[in-house]
Amino acid sequence: xxxxxxxxxxxxxVETTAEAYEAAFDxxxxxxxxxxxxxxxxxxxxxxxxxxxxxxxHSEIIGMQPEANWITRAPSLRRKAILMAKVQDEAGxxxxxxxxxxxxxxxxxxxxxxxxxxxxxxxSIFNYPTLTWADxxxxxxxxxxxxxxxxxxxxxxxxxxxARAMVRIxxxxxxxxxxxxxxxxxxxxxxxxxxxxxxxxxxxxxxxxLMMFGPPDDESAHSAQSMTWKIKRHSNDExxxxxxDICVPQAETLGLTLPDPDLKWNEERGQHxxxxxxxxEFREVLKGNGPCNEQRISQRxxxxxxxxxxxxxxxxxxxxxxxxGASGDSGTGGARSARxxxxxxxx
Amino acid sequence: MTGTPTATALALADDALILSHRLGEWAGHAPELEEDVAxxxxxxxxxxxxxxxxxxxxxxxxxxxxxxxxxxxxxxxVEQPNGDFAHSIARQLYFSTYQRLLYERLASGDGPFAGLAxxxxxEVDYHQDHAEQWTLRLGDGTxxxxxxxxxACTALWRFxxxxxxxxxxxxxxxxxxxxxxxYGEGLDGVNRQELAExxxxxxxxxxxxxxxxxxxxxxxxAWTAGAGRQGLHTESFGRMLAEMQHLHRSHPGASW
Numbered sequence: 386x387x388x389x390x391x392x393x394x395x396x397x398x399v400e401t402t403a404e405a406y407e408a409a410f411d412x413x414x415x416x417x418x419x420x421x422x423x424x425x426x427x428x429x430x431x432x433x434x435x436x437x438x439x440x441x442x443h444s445e446i447i448g449m450q451p452e453a454n455w456i457t458r459a460p461s462l463r464r465k466a467i468l469m470a471k472v473q474d475e476a477g478x479x480x481x482x483x484x485x486x487x488x489x490x491x492x493x494x495x496x497x498x499x500x501x502x503x504x505x506x507x508x509s510i511f512n513y514p515t516l517t518w519a520d521x522x523x524x525x526x527x528x529x530x531x532x533x534x535x536x537x538x539x540x541x542x543x544x545x546x547x548a549r550a551m552v553r554i555x556x557x558x559x560x561x562x563x564x565x566x567x568x569x570x571x572x573x574x575x576x577x578x579x580x581x582x583x584x585x586x587x588x589x590x591x592x593x594x595l596m597m598f599g600p601p602d603d604e605s606a607h608s609a610q611s612m613t614w615k616i617k618r619h620s621n622d623e624x625x626x627x628x629x630d631i632c633v634p635q636a637e638t639l640g641l642t643l644p645d646p647d648l649k650w651n652e653e654r655g656q657h658x659x660x661x662x663x664x665x666e667f668r669e670v671l672k673g674n675g676p677c678n679e680q681r682i683s684q685r686x687x688x689x690x691x692x693x694x695x696x697x698x699x700x701x702x703x704x705x706x707x708x709x710g711a712s713g714d715s716g717t718g719g720a721r722s723a724r725x726x727x728x729x730x731x732x
Numbered sequence: 733m734t735g736t737p738t739a740t741a742l743a744l745a746d747d748a749l750i751l752s753h754r755l756g757e758w759a760g761h762a763p764e765l766e767e768d769v770a771x772x773x774x775x776x777x778x779x780x781x782x783x784x785x786x787x788x789x790x791x792x793x794x795x796x797x798x799x800x801x802x803x804x805x806x807x808x809x810v811e812q813p814n815g816d817f818a819h820s821i822a823r824q825l826y827f828s829t830y831q832r833l834l835y836e837r838l839a840s841g842d843g844p845f846a847g848l849a850x851x852x853x854x855e856v857d858y859h860q861d862h863a864e865q866w867t868l869r870l871g872d873g874t875x876x877x878x879x880x881x882x883x884a885c886t887a888l889w890r891f892x893x894x895x896x897x898x899x900x901x902x903x904x905x906x907x908x909x910x911x912x913x914x915y916g917e918g919l920d921g922v923n924r925q926e927l928a929e930x931x932x933x934x935x936x937x938x939x940x941x942x943x944x945x946x947x948x949x950x951x952x953x954a955w956t957a958g959a960g961r962q963g964l965h966t967e968s969f970g971r972m973l974a975e976m977q978h979l980h981r982s983h984p985g986a987s988w
Contacts, residue, residue: 453759460979461793461988472759473772692763695817698873
């Protein structure tokens, strides 16, 4: 390589290099190759992914709240076990997604701080309250169903760590969705009071679930760019339509109705027509004025603040014992040696 | 039910169910996401143990949802409110140490609980490890965490004697004169005095390593250790049951 001696030449080289990187990136995306953490990527691509993955991770952990609301009241031990496992999975999904986001040069702490400060969002759906046990089933069927419809295409997302996290997450989500459906079916076929409870839950969760796909295509700020980058594969309206078409026959099997008088099969399109979504409500919820926005974020902040002394203790302990065979957060050396002490004491 | 040590199965099941319920209250409130995962993991293990034990006695939902406070046989320790994280960890340390020692014994014998104990002992070993790790971190962490952990260990100390009281209602639980060495029906291979000693030395070792003082208050006797095994519980327990059972009781005969 020839030594570059003039300023102009340096600029020219840098520019050429940036262009070359950009071209290589575009080519990789076009060829459906995965972008990996050490690859060059446009800053806007990085920022867009951080925004989306953070919002996704936040949704998992805020989404624990409406369901955890029923853990202590679950009506049978089997349902209680299923619900506990589900909420546990959600915490795990949050962890995967924060880790995946960290490959982009941010940190979980930073992302959580932004969530707590209201500077990053989570899915609008979790601002609705769970008022009866049937809501837990409706969330499984509709909310997880909508999430899966949204997330399955993300398994082919251009950013490798996100795509791989989604493969793992989608498997568990499908399982949750089936359990939710099955729980709702048990209610629908149960006593008249249980059936009524199920119908009421579907009535309240149907429209908010449709809003999970985001604003209509002509109002979606990030859609076009995300689709070019192959972060998104389908438009909001396409996915919403797909979801409606999946749900209609499922609702029939459940013996429950969907609360939309305009919902009907359109022979010509080969899809269902459905009624207008209340976008004013959607915008209000996004602005923080939904039924539970304040409650959800307060609980999240409170858990974080009240847990601060615990995290500080773990850090202090790790600092004191680093290099002494006990590790900060996941080592089991400490307990094992405590057992040895115990064995010696009882020998 | 022939061959099934009903009273003991019920007592062990109630311990697991009630502690599982308390841990379930942590969901979404833990200091770290990792702890949300860990605490619900432990809660699930315990719920699984409770369900197996109930199946030896009768219908799990009838037993969990349709008995009243006075019919529950769980230790008062496990029904204690979560309190701060240190209280929950102290409760876990005391209970999981007891449960590991007990299940290890049962798993090595050929009694009616050997099978389930063999499976549960792996879970319980993890629970104890988790509790010990946190006891060390909190005890030997910051001044604040040390103080909180010490308070928690001391506050719950009085509930620890009950773990080694005979389980009422089964053969081998002995007479009322207190001379019987029996522990509970189906626990014949377990010497409760020995269990108590091993528990004390294990907990003492962990607390000392955690730079904590081993509490010296009474652990049994009237108004100190409880009488949960006889269905006498602390005040918060009824409220906990009200929440747990409300929905099930509101729909008699329904299935879910």
